[in-house]
Amino acid sequence: MELYSLTIHEAQEKLRQGEISSVELTESVLERIDAVEAKVGAYISLQPELAVRMAEMADERRAVGEDRPLLGIPLGIKDTIITHGVPTTAASKILDGFVPPFDATAIDRLRQAGAVFVGKTNCDEFAMGSSTEYSAFHPTRNPRNLNCVPGGSSGGSAAAVGAGEALGSLGSDTGGSVRLPASFCGVVGLKPTYGRVSRYGLIAFGSSLDQVGPITKDVEDAAILLNAIAGHDARDSTSLNAPVPNYVDEIKQGDGLKGIKVGIPQEYFTEGMEPGVAQTVRAAIDHLADLGAEPVEVSLPNTGYGIPAYYIVATAEASANLSRYDGVRFGLRQDGGDMWNTFSQTREAGFGPEVKRRIMLGTYALSAGYYDAYYLQAQKVRTLLRQDFERAFEKVDVMVSPVAPMVAFEINAKVDDPLQMYLTDVLTVSLNLAGVCGISIPCGFSEGMPVGLQIIGPALGESAILRTAYQYEQTTDWHKQPAEL
Numbered sequence: 001m002e003l004y005s006l007t008i009h010e011a012q013e014k015l016r017q018g019e020i021s022s023v024e025l026t027e028s029v030l031e032r033i034d035a036v037e038a039k040v041g042a043y044i045s046l047q048p049e050l051a052v053r054m055a056e057m058a059d060e061r062r063a064v065g066e067d068r069p070l071l072g073i074p075l076g077i078k079d080t081i082i083t084h085g086v087p088t089t090a091a092s093k094i095l096d097g098f099v100p101p102f103d104a105t106a107i108d109r110l111r112q113a114g115a116v117f118v119g120k121t122n123c124d125e126f127a128m129g130s131s132t133e134y135s136a137f138h139p140t141r142n143p144r145n146l147n148c149v150p151g152g153s154s155g156g157s158a159a160a161v162g163a164g165e166a167l168g169s170l171g172s173d174t175g176g177s178v179r180l181p182a183s184f185c186g187v188v189g190l191k192p193t194y195g196r197v198s199r200y201g202l203i204a205f206g207s208s209l210d211q212v213g214p215i216t217k218d219v220e221d222a223a224i225l226l227n228a229i230a231g232h233d234a235r236d237s238t239s240l241n242a243p244v245p246n247y248v249d250e251i252k253q254g255d256g257l258k259g260i261k262v263g264i265p266q267e268y269f270t271e272g273m274e275p276g277v278a279q280t281v282r283a284a285i286d287h288l289a290d291l292g293a294e295p296v297e298v299s300l301p302n303t304g305y306g307i308p309a310y311y312i313v314a315t316a317e318a319s320a321n322l323s324r325y326d327g328v329r330f331g332l333r334q335d336g337g338d339m340w341n342t343f344s345q346t347r348e349a350g351f352g353p354e355v356k357r358r359i360m361l362g363t364y365a366l367s368a369g370y371y372d373a374y375y376l377q378a379q380k381v382r383t384l385l386r387q388d389f390e391r392a393f394e395k396v397d398v399m400v401s402p403v404a405p406m407v408a409f410e411i412n413a414k415v416d417d418p419l420q421m422y423l424t425d426v427l428t429v430s431l432n433l434a435g436v437c438g439i440s441i442p443c444g445f446s447e448g449m450p451v452g453l454q455i456i457g458p459a460l461g462e463s464a465i466l467r468t469a470y471q472y473e474q475t476t477d478w479h480k481q482p483a484e485l
Helices: 008-016 022-040 048-063 105-113 155-162 179-185 219-229 247-251 275-290 303-324 339-350 353-366 371-392 418-423 429-434 462-474
Strands: 043-046 074-078 116-121 168-172 188-191 212-216 261-265 294-298 398-402 437-446 449-457
Touching: 008 022, 008 219, 022 043, 022 048, 022 074, 022 116, 043 155, 048 116, 074 155, 105 219, 116 155, 155 168, 155 179, 155 212, 168 219, 179 188, 179 437, 179 449, 188 219, 188 462, 212 219, 219 247, 219 437, 219 462, 247 462, 261 275, 275 294, 275 398, 275 437, 275 449, 275 462, 303 353, 303 371, 303 418, 303 429, 353 371, 371 429, 398 462, 437 462, 449 462
Parallel strands: 074 116, 074 168, 261 294, 261 398
Antiparallel strands: 043 116, 168 212, 188 212, 188 437, 398 449, 437 449
């Protein structure tokens, strides 16, 4: 077995036993990147010299008896997460060349855990997209089929893990941007509860929706990464001050899924869903029942309003968050002769079409005369969606559904049709609006492409969804079928 194909927990064990070194592991990943990156395009920037230095330091620390959770493990980091001394662009021309002077909290915690950083992964510009075709630099391709998209916006992070170009990665999820690419690429993607992981240093898209989350090869690896990055942060006012359990221990507790009530939300098996996706997910639900779970039909009646509410709230927050990119303080500057022309020309040259579209939508929704009609109504719908989840979780422990109504589609199939692209997220956005947690795990194939099973938990219900996902994974082989590049 090539070292780059190891899971994080497999690599940890080999490192602890002295069977391999972190330098050997990191060099294997870098060699894999050299071999396949030209096809996949998972990264915006690579830092091979930095990665080898960090690996050497990890080996030195291990030699004197240190043993940290991620010591010597090579990871990819989404380019929306601030990394000290490393170019961080959010896949936008307006931040081209920006080198941050500090670390995001999630990055700081990975450093403390001993991780090695290979590079910054590609994404849709400012995390706005579902296919990683809206990057200002290049599209990313799905390692399962290079003619298809990897999903988005964290498509580079998922493709890197799926192609063996990292043992794990960090993404960010505003409306499905970790779970959708994980589903499309046949890997595991976890969106934690809002506030479970600090947003300090995450380049903001929708501040009340964004959440950093791990993308990995299996569920245990997701638990390991979540352990490392979760927890309260005084620098983030939305960070939850709640104890962080040992998720790795939690997933292995209990007697299978005996006694676990699994909700099946009828609204999540939507009209127009690809038959292969529905059949594959139904088969996964039957398998959960075979493991001892009790399927229970539930209803989330306001689900149909999720997409319109999400795209009003998200674009309104994007309009406010992106106003800081003005050519004055950092990033791109187009000199227009005076302040207003410089401001206008910088934003015209620096933002791509999808970002401009969402800024315009959000500005309109917040404008005088329309705030009450659109933004305020969307916030009321958001409350109804949260109440739907609360009522459902009074009856069940977790809920399951497809991640998306389709498998990965071909590149350029939807890039010129924003509405069809937005509908890709129809089964994921409600979780962000409600602030609950969810995970995507591989559960089969349709039309030769991976299908993701979405397991949804209540706020701070990560242990429940991870345990359910782990039990399913231990009795199936879908996660063990690597991409053939």
